[in-house]
Amino acid sequence: MFALVFYLSDLELKFFYNKEFFMSILDWIEQQRKLKLLNTPKYNHPASDGSQGLWTRCDNCGVILYIKHLKKNQRVCFGCGYHLQMNSHERIEQLIDAGTWRPLNEILSPCDPLEFQDQKAYTDRLKDAQEKTSLQDGVQTGTGMLDGIPVALGVMDFNFMGGSMGSVVGEKITRLIEYATVEGLTLLIVCASGGARMQEGILSLMQMAKISAALDVYQSSANLLYIAILTSPTTGGVTASFAMLGDLIIAEPKALIGFAGRRVIEQTLQEQLPDDFQTSEYLLKHGLLDFIVPRCFLKQALSETITLYQQAPFKETGSMPDIFPRMNFLMEEQLRREFSTK
Ligand SMILES: [Zn+2]
Structure with missing residues (x-):
């Protein structure tokens, strides 16, 4: 009996010893796991x-x-x-011959005149968008060769705050148009935008009138060719101004193009709209577009159109009305280019 008690207590001892031993291993593993979790870099969502x-x-x-x-x-x-959707860098790569792209007004950057704030301050939104896209604002403008033909090109970037048109976007496009007028270049603008930038209020709305006025000089006084290329989505203030003012308006297949949103129209009119409403195909059928060109043929289509246009009569270059007697920024840009190529 005594021996049995001794034996049992020995077993118990062994058991406790082993349990503690295993517990300490488990603790150690758990500790290592926690350390590993703490030290691993955090996963950034794409x-x-x-x-x-x-x-x-x-x-x-x-x-x-x-x-x-x-x-x-x-x-x-x-x-x-x-x-x-393509970003502006990819679009330029697609349309412009390698090594010929020369950007215009790259350093123009937006400010916050209304000190606008919704869930987030406008300045913070701008900073995030600038970091995400490595652009100062939602458009890239410049000149380059398209199949060896010099063109002035503006490309909107939807990844920068939905491609919204603020004062910098408007100013850059206006300066591009004026540069193209003076240099007699064919103008191409690739549109991708949610409309005017509400964070800049009336200052973004006035860009519509400013760009349209510059385009009128370009198209009516200088008789030059402007081709608008509409990609998905082209909506709001952009549709209501330069997107629909092209001498030729080209769209990509199935692109969403419109002014107000579908739901707004349905609720206002109390009507059921067709399924293909506000698509390129629907607009082409109703005479708002000239052609729909798939992306793989776009460069070739543009090159052929511009070549054909080069034979067109009544073209004047280098004329600007006297209301812009001293275009300092144009001279600045010309000087900057002259020195940067040396
Ligand atoms: Zn698909």
């Missing part, structure tokens, strides 16, 4: 535009697409041929 991740999803058919292959295919879906 940006919603899909430019930083490996995979993205087609907005139209929902197929998962490998971004590297998608970029090689000019961001056209392999499944359904839908044209996904």
